[in-house]
Amino acid sequence: MGLKLHRQAFVAVASVAWADGRLSNGESVGLLRAARESGIEGQDFEALETAVQAGVKLDDFDPSQLTDWEKAFAYAIAVFVAKLDGVVNPAESESLTALGAVLELPDLKLEAAASSAFDVACLPGGHRPDKYDFDALNTRLKEKLPSLRPGPDE
Known part of the structure; x- marks a missing residue:
């Protein structure tokens, strides 16, 4: 994936994955694969992996370090x-809503981001954590959210 994301982005993702009190293998694989593909490595990756396995809450997330x-x-x-586990249960749905509020992005931008994730999940194999195309997600987000696109050197 050409985009580099801050480790805090994956703390946010992990908080949603843990919202139902458990982390499925598919959720863990998908999250950690996305982190690796976005440039998280070394001690940052090890710290993230430990946090993901131990469980994190949305309160552990600091959005101030992320761009829109x-x-x-x-x-x-x-x-x-x-x-990834086949259903977004009420706890995960509430956690996604809470994450959206913490991110302080307009609802239309959150909906476009969610729609982009769904579009890519519909591609062949896109529902599997080992096959999800994060580069395609990056491209789809650029199409749906051109006002947030990173600059050429980001």
């Missing part, structure tokens, strides 16, 4: 991860 583009991308990945 990173916020939208994190929200899209959170939507994807929440759907």
